[in-house]
Amino acid sequence: MKVIFSGVTKVFEPDIAALLDVSFKIEQGEFVFVIGATGSGKSTLLRLMTREILPTKGVVEIGDVNLRKMRKADIPYYRRDVGLVAQDFKLIPSLTVFENIAFVMEAMSMPRSVVEDRAKEVINRVGLWRRRHMKPAQLSGGEQQRVSIARALANSPSLFIADEPTGNLDFHTAADVMKILFDINSAGATVIMSTHNQSIVNAARQRVLELDEGKLVRDEQRGGYTV
Amino acid sequence: MTAFKYVLRDTWRLITHHWVLGLLTLITAGVMLWILGVTTLFSLNLENLLSKLESELVVQAYLKRDNTIDVEKITAEIKTLPGVANVKVFSPSDSLAKLQEKMGSQSRALDMLGDNPIPWNFEIHVNNAVDVEPLVENLQEMPEVDDVVYAGMVVRRISALSSVSSRAALVMFVLSVIITALVVYNTIHISLYSRRDEIGIMYLVGATRAYIATPFVLEGTLLALLGALLAGGGIIAAYFPGTVLLQNSLSFLSSSLITDRNIIIRFCLLLAGFGATLGWVCSYLIVTRFINAITKPL
Numbered sequence: 001m002k003v004i005f006s007g008v009t010k011v012f013e014p015d016i017a018a019l020l021d022v023s024f025k026i027e028q029g030e031f032v033f034v035i036g037a038t039g040s041g042k043s044t045l046l047r048l049m050t051r052e053i054l055p056t057k058g059v060v061e062i063g064d065v066n067l068r069k070m071r072k073a074d075i076p077y078y079r080r081d082v083g084l085v086a087q088d089f090k091l092i093p094s095l096t097v098f099e100n101i102a103f104v105m106e107a108m109s110m111p112r113s114v115v116e117d118r119a120k121e122v123i124n125r126v127g128l129w130r131r132r133h134m135k136p137a138q139l140s141g142g143e144q145q146r147v148s149i150a151r152a153l154a155n156s157p158s159l160f161i162a163d164e165p166t167g168n169l170d171f172h173t174a175a176d177v178m179k180i181l182f183d184i185n186s187a188g189a190t191v192i193m194s195t196h197n198q199s200i201v202n203a204a205r206q207r208v209l210e211l212d213e214g215k216l217v218r219d220e221q222r223g224g225y226t227v
Numbered sequence: 228m229t230a231f232k233y234v235l236r237d238t239w240r241l242i243t244h245h246w247v248l249g250l251l252t253l254i255t256a257g258v259m260l261w262i263l264g265v266t267t268l269f270s271l272n273l274e275n276l277l278s279k280l281e282s283e284l285v286v287q288a289y290l291k292r293d294n295t296i297d298v299e300k301i302t303a304e305i306k307t308l309p310g311v312a313n314v315k316v317f318s319p320s321d322s323l324a325k326l327q328e329k330m331g332s333q334s335r336a337l338d339m340l341g342d343n344p345i346p347w348n349f350e351i352h353v354n355n356a357v358d359v360e361p362l363v364e365n366l367q368e369m370p371e372v373d374d375v376v377y378a379g380m381v382v383r384r385i386s387a388l389s390s391v392s393s394r395a396a397l398v399m400f401v402l403s404v405i406i407t408a409l410v411v412y413n414t415i416h417i418s419l420y421s422r423r424d425e426i427g428i429m430y431l432v433g434a435t436r437a438y439i440a441t442p443f444v445l446e447g448t449l450l451a452l453l454g455a456l457l458a459g460g461g462i463i464a465a466y467f468p469g470t471v472l473l474q475n476s477l478s479f480l481s482s483s484l485i486t487d488r489n490i491i492i493r494f495c496l497l498l499a500g501f502g503a504t505l506g507w508v509c510s511y512l513i514v515t516r517f518i519n520a521i522t523k524p525l
Contacts, residue, residue, distance in 0.1 A: 053524050053525040107434035111229055
């Protein structure tokens with residue numbers, strides 16, 4: 001899925017400018033890191049892509065659709081094609097690991113057998129099969145992060161948005177997560193990931209978008225964490 | 228069909244996962260609907276009592292002693308007057324016989340009157356007490372009518388009481404419905420408020436508004452229906468012993484109270500239907516409001 005930001009500014013009431021005149025284009029199948037200090041606008045940038053927020057100025061186009069003009073009724077269908085791993089996991093607290101992952105497929109009215117097979121596959125992929133009957137509150141932060149990743153994988157999305165997906169993970173688990181993200185990318189999905197993890201960015205040598213106080217200060221192909 | 232199964236499963240999940248809130252909603256709905264049911268039954272019984280009293284009100288009209296008057300024509304005319312429920316016609320001889328029967332052993336005193344002094348007369352029953360006075364006026368305007376007799380003060384009092392009680396019953400009913408709706412609405416509101424984050428997450432991961440809303444609406448409807456059935460059971464359990472107690476202590480109420488078991492059971496079923504509708508409307512309004520607020524992009 002192609003992502004285009006054209007002159008995007010986002011100001012939160014009363015006058016907090018989170019993004020200022022940001023423009024870039026991400027082609028289908030790219031892997032992009034979004035980096036920057038805390039409060040630089042990374043999460044705002046990603047939330048604009050999921051249409052949780054709308055730009056104050058400018059246009060966000062995803063897969064040739066201007067998100068501002070998207071009909072309310074089409075939003076769920078759009079989101080089914082976007083895998084989201086949020087910083088705060090966004091898991092449903094009353095559901096188990098299995099139920100959280102199954103939910104996204106059930107919402108699409110997939111048959112039970114397909115839901116079960118696919119849920120089993122993605123839970124195994126993040127190594128949480130033995131935890132499948134547990135609720136989010138019974139899991140560590142890292143485990144919740146993996147559940148969030150598994151849920152994002154369930155629908156095989158063509159755009160994968162991950163807001164600091166390795167933030168709560170140890171080195172080995174973070175490496176596993178990165179392997180999953182690269183696999184998804186190899187299969188053709190666009191992956192956009194915000195991170196503070198220098199070693200991951202430096203090792204991956206993918207495109208880097210750097211934000212500083214809401215402004216896009218660097219857009220570098222095969223970049224590192226620092227110039 | 229698959230989606231429907233998931234929705235039903237999710238409804239059950241909502242009820243079981245949040246059973247304390249569910250129980251609170253059910254009890255609150257039950258108590259409020261019980262109060263509504265009792266208030267309505269009280270009003271219905273009061274109306275019943277007054278309409279019984281009204282149906283016993285009689286207006287007596289006496290014709291002039293004139294042999295040329297066409298009694299059949301007058302009878303037909305009276306029947307067409309507003310508020311008339313039925314008309315009984317008494318000839319002079321019928322009336323005299325009736326009077327003699329009433330007087331019993333003293334009826335010989337009537338012989339002293341010579342010719343039968345009683346003219347053709349009518350016993351007119353009305354639908355409502357408020358119809359009496361206009362009817363009397365209409366009768367008095369008829370040239371063939373000599374005199375009209377009715378219990379003026381009683382009529383006025385019953386008429387006033389009936390009008391006040393009808394208004395009071397309506398106000399009580401509307402107030403009970405509004406209070407019940409508000410309490411049920413707020414209870415479901417609290418229950419949903421505690422799950423607002425869940426609703427937001429569901430929408431974020433691609434569930435449609437209808438898919439999210441339906442289990443919540445079904446849960447609200449089901450809990451309100453169960454509450455109403457509970458209220459209905461409570462009414463049946465309390466109403467019949469209550470009416471027996473009233474009939475024993477206030478015997479004049481015996482024939483005026485609604486004691487038909489079928490009527491009360493039907494009333495409770497109606498209450499259950501009302502409860503379910505109320506639950507459906509309240510939860511639909513709240514869920515729609517919640518989803519609108521949550522899904523509105525910043």
